[in-house]
Amino acid sequence: MSAPGDVAELGARLEKRLTEIAGTDVTVEHLRRLTAGASRETWSFTAAGAAGRRDLVLRRDPPGADRPDGMALEAASIAAAAGAGVRVPPLVDSGTDPATVGSPYLVTAHVAGETLGPRILREERYATARDGLAAELGRTLARIHAIPLDAVPGLPHADPVEELRTTYDSLDEPLPTVEIALRWLDRHRPAPVADALVHGDFRLGNLIVDESGLAAVLDWELVHRGDPREDLGWLCVKCWRFGSPLPVAGLGTVDELLDGYAEVAGERPDEEAVRWWQVHRTTWWALACREMAQRHLSGVTPSVELAAIGRRVAENEHDLLLLLGHPAHEDAAAESPPSDLYGRPSAPDLVDAVTAFLREDVMASDDERLAYLARVAANVLGGVGRELRLGPEHERRHRARLASLGYGDQAGLAAAIRAGEIDDTDPALLAVVRAAVTDRLAVANPRYLTLPG
Incomplete structure (x- = not known):
């Protein structure tokens, strides 16, 4: 603040x-x-x-x-x-x-309207705006992609898979899910198309919607030169649907999006290529969450918000596995009993008390940003409490799963996937990775496991 x-x-x-x-x-x-x-x-x-x-x-x-x-x-x-x-x-x-x-x-x-995805998707006053908005977003992206590249000199450009790998390696936190995704992306690259100006972050949250429809496109900080289908795939990434079952920003169907795009562009993008970019950008968002957390962990930008975003990596791992055809199968872990050394209130009890204080007292503040950060902090503490209760059992079975494949830790498993020492399509490997991600998400955000995929 x-x-x-x-x-x-x-x-x-x-x-x-x-x-x-x-x-x-x-x-x-x-x-x-x-x-x-x-x-x-x-x-x-x-x-x-x-x-x-x-x-x-x-x-x-x-x-x-x-x-x-x-x-x-x-x-x-x-x-x-x-x-x-x-x-x-x-x-x-x-x-x-x-x-x-x-x-x-x-x-x-200032442009009047709403940016918050849940409000746009759920409030009655935006019902008219929602009708046909998926197609309108397609038309808007076609106009963006028609901007001449020389109109914005200096647009960055990189190989999409190699850029992911470079970012991933710089974080020095091996993740088997990301290794699997990178290998899948490399094997399934779509046929190339002509480069265009790509917005880079076109989604609910960066769009102003009023009661009649789209009012403005915001947040151009990730603009670059590349495959225009990237913007279409990012708009379909699950985390930006805010719980809606509709695949395009929670607003409509892929057909509506691509048909709208074709109205302006004159041709319809390949749907499988859009799906490839959905996998790519889900991987990208997992790494971006970890990058933002690193700004907090390194001391460059101390922030409870950035720290909290680091735990959203598990959401994106879950979404990646869903995209690759591996749904979650929950296996509830037994809660660890409180230690009799410290007595009551136990550490989870104290976490619950502080969480309740943040939700019931601090979030009631008239200071909008303080109330928002209090909600973030309360969500963080909720995860800490779940880790205290479930962590010991999760850790025990995580080690057992790794041992069943012959590895002692997650880093060793990730290195083996990269080196090709273990087939990234092996059902036994995928079962181990799927179970680990499910356990992480059961701590970080268990509600996310219930959202439509």
């Missing part, structure tokens, strides 16, 4: 910059940090000046974690998208000099 002094300083910097742009005094009111954005800060405020009052949004890198090239690409992409008829927030200002507002930034006009 930002200290009052930090907010005042940021407000003063924004006033100075906006005054320079307007040529007349501008004051900043109601500056507050929003809950959105684990990788970048998002702030809302009102700018008041001679021309009137205007609601604006600031996105900036966390101070000290500057990515000036990325912010410049994001600003250029928003401008190019606007020129191509894509609905985006009007760009007001951008810059990479940290002296302006503390780090590279961009400022856009």
Whole structure:
């Protein structure tokens, strides 16, 4: 949470910059940090000046974690998208000099509507918007992919599988599920198509929806050059359906999405290629969750939110296994009895008490971000309590499963899969990996096991 002094300083910097742009005094009111954005800060405020009052949004890198090239690409992409008829927030200002507002930034006009996926999917006021939205998202992606590549110079490009492997190796946390996914992706690469400008994070959460439909596309920080079907696959990844059984962002069918795309693009993307990208981006998201957690673990950006995201790796491992045809089979573990050495309340009892305090007292705060972080912290403690209760039995059977394959730890098993010493399609291997992921998810987020796949 930002200290009052930090907010005042940021407000003063924004006033100075906006005054320079307007040529007349501008004051900043109601500056507050929003809950959105684990990788970048998002702030809302009102700018008041001679021309009137205007609601604006600031996105900036966390101070000290500057990515000036990325912010410049994001600003250029928003401008190019606007020129191509894509609905985006009007760009007001951008810059990479940290002296302006503390780090590279961009400022856009506020666009009214909703970004939270569960609200878009469930609230009655968005019922009209939901009808036909999957097709509209397809049409929007076709417009994005038609943006000329030279309209945004410097777009990064990489081999999709090798980029995953490089990221995975840099984390130094071997995961058998990821090794299996990487081998599957390498074997099943789709036929190539012409490169396009790829948004990179097109999903609920980065889209503003109002009661009539799509209002704006946000968050262009992952824009790059590549296979346009990547955006389509990412929109179908299970975690962004928020519990809905519908495969496209919880909103509609793949046919609706691809038919909408074809209306603008003139051709229908190959459905199997889109599914390949769904597997790819599920793997990518697993690694991205672990990367964000590393920012906390390394001390670069201490954050309960980033720490919590690290435990979401298990959700993505589960989704990968579902995509590859390996559903979960729950095998409930016996809870460990509390130690008589420490007495009651036991460690799980204390965790439960703090969790209840966060949910019942802190989450009731009028401070929106504090309430959000309290919910994150309560969810984290819920997982800690489950690990205290179930962890010893989970650990015992995890070791037994590994031993049944002749390995002493997960790292050894992952290395064997990579080296081809064990067939990544071997049913015995897949059963061991599937059981381990199920146990991890039973601690991290047991409700996720019940969501439609």
